Amino acid sequence: MSRLASPRPWTGAEAAAAGLHPMGVRPPFRAYLAGLWSRREFALLVPLGDMRQRSMDTVLGGAWHLLNPLIQAGIYYLLFGVILQQRGGVENYAAWLIVGLFVFSFTQKAVQSSARIVVVKAQMLRSLNFPAAILPLSVNLSELLAHLPALLVMVGIVAATGVAPAATWLLLPVLTVLQLVFNLGLSLVAARLTVHFRDMDHLLTHVLRIWFYFSGILFPVTLAPEGPLRTLLTLNPPHTFIAAARGLLLDGRVDATALSWAVGWTVLAIVAGGVWFHRHEGRYANAA
Amino acid sequence: MRPDVEGTSVAVGSASAATAAVPAVVVDDLHVSYRVYEDVRPTLRRLVARRFRPRPHVEVRALRGVSFTAAAGEAVGIIGRNGSGKSTLMSALAGLLPAERGTVHAASQPVLLAVGAALQGDLSGRRNIMIGGSALGVPRAQLAAQMDDIITFTGLADAIDRPLRTYSSGMAARLQFGIASAVRPDILLIDEALATGDAEFQRRSEARIAEIVADAGTVFVVSHAADVVARMTRRAIWIDAGRIVFDGPTEAALEAYARATAAG
Numbered sequence: 311m312s313r314l315a316s317p318r319p320w321t322g323a324e325a326a327a328a329g330l331h332p333m334g335v336r337p338p339f340r341a342y343l344a345g346l347w348s349r350r351e352f353a354l355l356v357p358l359g360d361m362r363q364r365s366m367d368t369v370l371g372g373a374w375h376l377l378n379p380l381i382q383a384g385i386y387y388l389l390f391g392v393i394l395q396q397r398g399g400v401e402n403y404a405a406w407l408i409v410g411l412f413v414f415s416f417t418q419k420a421v422q423s424s425a426r427i428v429v430v431k432a433q434m435l436r437s438l439n440f441p442a443a444i445l446p447l448s449v450n451l452s453e454l455l456a457h458l459p460a461l462l463v464m465v466g467i468v469a470a471t472g473v474a475p476a477a478t479w480l481l482l483p484v485l486t487v488l489q490l491v492f493n494l495g496l497s498l499v500a501a502r503l504t505v506h507f508r509d510m511d512h513l514l515t516h517v518l519r520i521w522f523y524f525s526g527i528l529f530p531v532t533l534a535p536e537g538p539l540r541t542l543l544t545l546n547p548p549h550t551f552i553a554a555a556r557g558l559l560l561d562g563r564v565d566a567t568a569l570s571w572a573v574g575w576t577v578l579a580i581v582a583g584g585v586w587f588h589r590h591e592g593r594y595a596n597a598a
Numbered sequence: 599m600r601p602d603v604e605g606t607s608v609a610v611g612s613a614s615a616a617t618a619a620v621p622a623v624v625v626d627d628l629h630v631s632y633r634v635y636e637d638v639r640p641t642l643r644r645l646v647a648r649r650f651r652p653r654p655h656v657e658v659r660a661l662r663g664v665s666f667t668a669a670a671g672e673a674v675g676i677i678g679r680n681g682s683g684k685s686t687l688m689s690a691l692a693g694l695l696p697a698e699r700g701t702v703h704a705a706s707q708p709v710l711l712a713v714g715a716a717l718q719g720d721l722s723g724r725r726n727i728m729i730g731g732s733a734l735g736v737p738r739a740q741l742a743a744q745m746d747d748i749i750t751f752t753g754l755a756d757a758i759d760r761p762l763r764t765y766s767s768g769m770a771a772r773l774q775f776g777i778a779s780a781v782r783p784d785i786l787l788i789d790e791a792l793a794t795g796d797a798e799f800q801r802r803s804e805a806r807i808a809e810i811v812a813d814a815g816t817v818f819v820v821s822h823a824a825d826v827v828a829r830m831t832r833r834a835i836w837i838d839a840g841r842i843v844f845d846g847p848t849e850a851a852l853e854a855y856a857r858a859t860a861a862g
Contacts, residue, residue, distance in 0.1 A: 318667065319624075319626075319665055319666060319667045320621055320624045320626070320667045321624075321626050322624065322626035322627075322700065322701030322703060324624070325621070325624035325626070325701070325703035326701075326703060328620045329620070330620070330621075330624060330703035330704060330705055331703060331704055331705070331706070331707070332701060332702070332703055333690070333691065333692070333693035333702040333703065333704055333708070334690055334693040334694070334695060334696045334697050334702055335693075335696075336696075345735075348735045349732065349733065349735055351732040351737070351738045352729065352732035352733045352735075355725075355728055355729050355732055355738075356718075356729060359718055359721050359725055359729060434717070434733075435694070436689065436694055437694075437710065438710075438730065438733045438734060439692055439693055439694060439707060439709075439710070439734070440733045440734070440735075507642060509642040513642070592693075592696045593696060595689075595694050595695065596632055596633070596695075
């Protein structure tokens, strides 16, 4: 082998000692977070592009973001409020139902669309060097944007059913941000699970549906007999968010118990999801 | 475009001056393997049926102990047959594939320019420049300020607001090259991305590459076109079956490679 004008070959140890950066190595957690932060604009551009893409070919365009939650609310109200008269002793069932429905669907949609994102964008990960967690993060921002019109519809319906506006309504954005973080934690777990088992995508649909019925959306959890089952339903993460939102919007009060459980679940979800997702970083590009 | 950097004057070898200095890229005994799974989807049913043993797969040992050091201001050609490990090497240099053994060190984050790098097909070229640039960590304001220059460089002014999926592969390569030059990387890895452009664009990209090298940057060029490698580099590395066969002057490398290919 002939070597001419090229530099003397260095060893990896020498290179490290000279201050060169190692490549293809999972960055430490803090550096990883810094990498995410430096690409925050990317995290926003991708969902904005997706939204533009989705509404480009439809006649009603962006109006669907408002129409979808309205139609969905109408169907459930017709079914459970009018036909089945299944109100579970709840006053103002329409508003009560809508709040539960919309709060839950925020989590449901975010987790469901995050699950496949790393697998779908594997080609992008193989072409451009960026932290993979930016993908579930961008899905969650996208779902947040889609959720904002739903929140407006929700508040509108609550007001239309005769609930007087209260100061606690102003806390709804805070609760939404908290839920966003909670969703992101679950999304990170779902996205990594799907990398290992593609079936997760399908399984998740059913897991989320079961979760829907156990989160006190259609009927109050107090219908369950008192005991461990009712405690379980009450403390179940989506229900803590729903209960907190119903407290703020319908009763004009801060449900401290529900809220502190929601904070707890959020911290647990984001820490567990963040740490576990980061452990596999550097290998997501192989997911295809 | 600087008129003085063209054609054969492209290759800039400053290696003799750089031997004492800290190199730009150090690859030490690099092994990269990846798994290729059989063409069955990994499902839970199959997982249970196999009693949770791993999926059937083949371990492709794409790189088996590659070592070299490249200086700042050096342009290095990478040649070899299809499947010899050239593209894997580029991905590993960019940190997109983890090393199984050995290390890759670089003075700064290398930027990979590869054919078929996926952006968002339904969005316009302009939006893809924003997305690609921001994925590489370029601030949006800087991208916006450079947008006109980038578009001029790519020569896609007429098509820039059309969806990316309507672009030909040559046009897509131009767009990518534009994005990469917005980042102004010190280390640029070009994997066949020049092959799809027309002569005019090739000339312009080669000039841009020469600028990077002249600014003490480092460029790796993977190409099947011997003339591109000969024009742009003084040093070439010939890889076969994941190992370096030859590392030296481009002329000698191309000659040896051509002889081996002709011999079959």
